[in-house]
Amino acid sequence: MAARVFIGAGAGFAGDRSDAAGPVVDALAAADGPRFLIYETLAERTLALCQIERRKDPARGYSPALERMLTPVLARCLANGIKVVGNFGAANPPAAARRIGELARSLGLRAPRIAVVEGDDLSGLLSAAEFAAREIDGTMLAQARDIISANLYLGAEPIAQALDQGADIVVTGRVADSALALGPLLHAFRWRADDWDRLAAGTLAGHLLECAAQITGGYFADPGYKDVPNLAEVGYPIAEVDADSGMTITKPAGTGGVVNRLTVTEQLLYEIHDPSAYLAPDVVLDLGAVEVAEIGKDRVRVTGARGKPAPDTLKATVCVDGGVLGEAEISYAGPNATARAQLAADIIIERLRQRAPALTVRVDAIGATSILGSSGRPLDLRAAANDIRLRFAAQSADAAQVAMLLDEVEALYCAGPAGGAGVRRHLTPRLASASCLIERRYATPRVTMIEGTA
Amino acid sequence: MSREIRLHEVANARSGDKGNRLNIALVCRDPKDYGALAAQVTAERVAQIFAARHPTRVLRYDLPKLAAFNILLDNVLEGGVNASLGLDGHGKSLSFLLLDMPITIG
Numbered sequence A: 001m002a003a004r005v006f007i008g009a010g011a012g013f014a015g016d017r018s019d020a021a022g023p024v025v026d027a028l029a030a031a032d033g034p035r036f037l038i039y040e041t042l043a044e045r046t047l048a049l050c051q052i053e054r055r056k057d058p059a060r061g062y063s064p065a066l067e068r069m070l071t072p073v074l075a076r077c078l079a080n081g082i083k084v085v086g087n088f089g090a091a092n093p094p095a096a097a098r099r100i101g102e103l104a105r106s107l108g109l110r111a112p113r114i115a116v117v118e119g120d121d122l123s124g125l126l127s128a129a130e131f132a133a134r135e136i137d138g139t140m141l142a143q144a145r146d147i148i149s150a151n152l153y154l155g156a157e158p159i160a161q162a163l164d165q166g167a168d169i170v171v172t173g174r175v176a177d178s179a180l181a182l183g184p185l186l187h188a189f190r191w192r193a194d195d196w197d198r199l200a201a202g203t204l205a206g207h208l209l210e211c212a213a214q215i216t217g218g219y220f221a222d223p224g225y226k227d228v229p230n231l232a233e234v235g236y237p238i239a240e241v242d243a244d245s246g247m248t249i250t251k252p253a254g255t256g257g258v259v260n261r262l263t264v265t266e267q268l269l270y271e272i273h274d275p276s277a278y279l280a281p282d283v284v285l286d287l288g289a290v291e292v293a294e295i296g297k298d299r300v301r302v303t304g305a306r307g308k309p310a311p312d313t314l315k316a317t318v319c320v321d322g323g324v325l326g327e328a329e330i331s332y333a334g335p336n337a338t339a340r341a342q343l344a345a346d347i348i349i350e351r352l353r354q355r356a357p358a359l360t361v362r363v364d365a366i367g368a369t370s371i372l373g374s375s376g377r378p379l380d381l382r383a384a385a386n387d388i389r390l391r392f393a394a395q396s397a398d399a400a401q402v403a404m405l406l407d408e409v410e411a412l413y414c415a416g417p418a419g420g421a422g423v424r425r426h427l428t429p430r431l432a433s434a435s436c437l438i439e440r441r442y443a444t445p446r447v448t449m450i451e452g453t454a
Numbered sequence B: 001m002s003r004e005i006r007l008h009e010v011a012n013a014r015s016g017d018k019g020n021r022l023n024i025a026l027v028c029r030d031p032k033d034y035g036a037l038a039a040q041v042t043a044e045r046v047a048q049i050f051a052a053r054h055p056t057r058v059l060r061y062d063l064p065k066l067a068a069f070n071i072l073l074d075n076v077l078e079g080g081v082n083a084s085l086g087l088d089g090h091g092k093s094l095s096f097l098l099l100d101m102p103i104t105i106g
Helices: A021-029 A044-056 A066-070 A074-080 A093-106 A128-132 A157-164 A179-189 A196-209 A261-268 A337-355 A399-415 B031-040 B043-049 B092-098
Strands: A004-011 A035-039 A083-086 A114-118 A147-152 A169-172 A238-242 A247-250 A284-286 A291-296 A299-303 A306-308 A313-333 A362-366 A387-396 A421-439 A446-450 B003-006 B011-018 B021-028 B057-063 B068-074 B102-105
Touching: A004 A021, A004 A179, A004 A196, A021 A035, A021 A074, A021 A238, A035 A179, A044 A147, A044 A313, A044 A421, A066 A083, A066 A093, A074 A083, A074 A093, A083 A157, A083 A179, A093 A114, A093 A169, A093 A446, A114 A157, A128 A147, A128 A313, A147 A421, A157 A169, A157 A179, A157 A446, A179 A196, A179 A238, A196 A238, A196 A247, A196 A261, A196 A284, A196 A306, A261 A291, A261 A299, A261 B011, A261 B021, A313 A337, A313 A399, A337 A362, A337 A387, A337 A399, A387 A399, A399 A421, B011 B092, B021 B031, B021 B092, B031 B102, B043 B057, B043 B068, B043 B092
Parallel strands: A004 A035, A035 A083, A083 A169, A114 A169
Antiparallel strands: A004 A238, A114 A446, A147 A313, A238 A247, A247 A299, A284 A306, A291 A299, A313 A387, A313 A421, A362 A387, B003 B102, B011 B021, B021 B068, B057 B068
8 A cells, every 4th residue: 555645736626727737747757656646626606617618518527627737748648657537517517527538638648547426416306495495504595496516525435436437537516526536535545434533634625725825825825925936937736645644735946936834724724614624525624633844945734634534425516697797997086086977986885876776786895995895885985095986786687777877987088087997897607505404315426437449 | 112003914815605695714824813802803893894794693603724714704894795795795805805805913
């Protein structure tokens, strides 16, 4: 059995860089032990958009990031025995697997063994009312009519099974992000399904890797306070995990960025609620005794993860139609810009109050206050600024009402205060999402091996 | 001799979101400041800083082995990233609002 497993992160979200995995793959190729490259590309809303795509075209509905991400590294991964695990499958893992097969063929590579993990899709298994009864901390689903997507977060076991069956590449739909790392560790170390402390360590490894550069100096730099060398070429992380569950976080030699106590600790607590109970499908992770120690340049040791038995229920994300979001912007510059922007904002609010009283309109003044204001409160521009961009936003199921706001902002050109400039307007369809807790019997994880066809 | 500084001088912070809940990881740059932050960056003071967002609950979890705290603010993201009308639906910039807090360091 392996003593040490190497897991690199290729991407932390669908919009991530596609050239960052290259140095990670080179470092993995030189490592001695089982090596894996993981990709997390499935934000909450992405899956719903993919579900809509799949309904239009049954050959689509997988992550649009797949080709961009895999093309630069697929040859090196196959040549060096580096297994790839990614949730590119989104709403259609079999179609993603076929696309990867075609990609390998077009690159002139041997046919990879591609495994598909399915069973996260709850479409048709529960009604809108049944989801509403299982919603966590909210009542959003109580008003929902059509469910666009509903997916459970599966655990690591099916990923481990796929690797046990010899997969070169494992394509999943919705799984817990941490399962992308725990799956390979279950496969390589044969950890028991009730070895809670080790499952917790594997979950922690996945949590630390899932946002890629966020542990190697990305989302961290604050010049003069937290300086990061060569952030422009930040290296993505590698976790070296030992069979006894300790791990070292590092990054490829020669890349930018930094791995130290502070980068690791910030990511350790990223999107955590109760640190003693981070709920994952396979285990409840307790971070209370975790220790983080710098053991070398860009090498940080993480130990002390403790586990408690897996929760009885699984989390699911349910997406429904959220109407449309309308945004329109206009600028005022030079002397008295503040007063002219304030007048423009007041005009819009007054006209919408009369013409679309149900609409909540948000006003931001970029250049004075663009983040810290509150929706539905009047703009109160006290800070003097000579370059202000007003931003108006509203959302409704009634697209005509939202369009009215955009028209009103555009009309400020001729009918508003002096010097109004640079109107831009956008209407964006919106998806609303809610989290539910679902009984495990609705999960139907299954692994299908799709043989290469080259 | 004690002096008043901004939290930003001695601590790091990182925001994360889940739905309408914001968490801010607050990490002491030097672990020796942990006690001073524990005494001063209370849930009550954090609630005051975020008063404009009307948090319905503020909780602080202490992680002494990491010289860090995890601060949770409920219902401060105007519905969260899929519902907020604001530009920063994730609340990613709000960690730096916390770092503006004045504290006294010995």
